[in-house]
Amino acid sequence: MAVQEQKADSSFDRYIAEVRAVWGDGKDPQLPFKIAALMEKLFASTSPDDPWMADILRDGKPSRELYRDAEHGFIQMGHVHKQGHSNMPHDHGPCWVVYGAFTGITEITKYKRTDDGTQQGKATLVKDELHRLTPGVVQPYVRGDIHSTHAVEGPAVVFRFLSYDLDKIDRSRYNVEKETVIPVPAAR
Ligand SMILES: [Fe+2]
Incomplete structure (x- = not known):
């Protein structure tokens, strides 16, 4: 029995089990919010000294796939970003995403598209909301x-829950200054 106790699940294992338990057919519009609540619970129940998190912190890799669900297709990514790391405005095509901060501060800007999408390759964006992800x-x-x-503020440990593999779907990046939209096709 002692062996059993030593092999107690990590907070990460429990999180994945909880995600799988709420997943259903993956189409519930509330799912992104349910996963966000579970990720909040994960962070609240994880110490930087927990072996699995200590491993992420020690490695400091910009991007790691922590878990991929063979049945449902969702992916949990872990990132360690240096202060100043940033990316272009983008969408996730037909997918959704949950971002969470364990350390550091990551600001996420949400944009509103103000054109009607009828001009090929063009898009105008305005900043809509600023989300400040503190630990x-x-x-x-x-x-x-x-x-x-x-x-x-770095190093920023950022968790990114992907509803599906982004390499398998078409999505877009946006250049705000040039008012262009750049297709990011699925890797074929
Ligand atoms: Fe994103």
């Missing part, structure tokens, strides 16, 4: 939400 803060972005991230 323990988690924010879901639903289908179509255009966003960009910026690590304002």
Whole structure:
């Protein structure tokens, strides 16, 4: 029995089990918000000294796939971003995403598209909301939400829950200054 006790699940294992338990057919519009709540609970119940998190912190890798669900297709990514790391505004195509901060501060800007999408390759964006992800803060972005991230205080341990493999779907990046949209096709 002692062996059994030593092999107690980590907070990460429990999180994945909880995600799988609420997943259903994956189409519940509330799912991004349910996963965000579970990720908040994960961070609240994880210490930087927990072996699995200590491993992420020690490695300091910009991007790691922590878990991929063979049955449902969702992926949990772990990132360690240096201060100043940022990306272009982008969407996740038909997918949704949940971003959460364990350490550091990551600011995520959400944009509103102001053109009607009729001009090929063109898009005008205005900043709509600024989300400040301090440790323990988690924010879901639903289908179509255009966003960009910026690590304002590092190292920023950022968790990114992907509803599906982004390499398998078509999505877009946006250049705000040039008012262009750049297709990011699925890797074929
Ligand atoms: Fe994103």
